[in-house]
Structures are given as structure tokens and as C-alpha cells.
Amino acid sequence: MPESPDAPYKPTAPYMRIVAVLSEEIRTGKYAPGERIPSEHELCARFGVARETARRAVATMRERGLVKTEWGRGSRVVAPTDED
DSSP states (O other): OOSSSSSSSSOOHHHHHHHHHHHHHHTTSSSSSTTOOHHHHHHHHTTTTHHHHHHHHHHHHTTTSSSSHHHHTTEEEEOOOTTT
């Protein structure tokens, strides 16, 4: 089933939708380097997804080098490198 009318044949996994939105918010400066992104619980509420979906989105962002996670402290935006 299509996710939206503008992309009727290109469904997107829920975790990738979260990654796309948060990546764009980081790119536009809503979340500055060193600033905490929403917690898994907050992402679940905001996007209406299960906790594992939110966890997978954060893990994907971590793998892409966008955030760094510290146990008990949450995930924070990583400063861009000179290579970007």
C-alpha cells in the first residue's frame, strides 16, 4: 500500500522515514552538534511506531555517523567532519 500520494510505488520502511526526517532536521539546524535527539520513547510517540522501529532508526543514524549514543545519556548529534 502506498505511503503517500506523491510516491505511490515507492513504499518506505517506517524506520527509514524516521531517519529521513531526523537527518533533515539535523541538516537544517534544528538539532545542533552535541545536542540530544529525541529519545526512543519520544520517537515512538511522534511517529506512531514500535520501540524496536525507533531503536533501528537511531542505530541506522549511528552507523551513518550522524549521532553518537551513550548508554543512559541518549543520542547526540555528531559534528560534521571536514570531509563532508
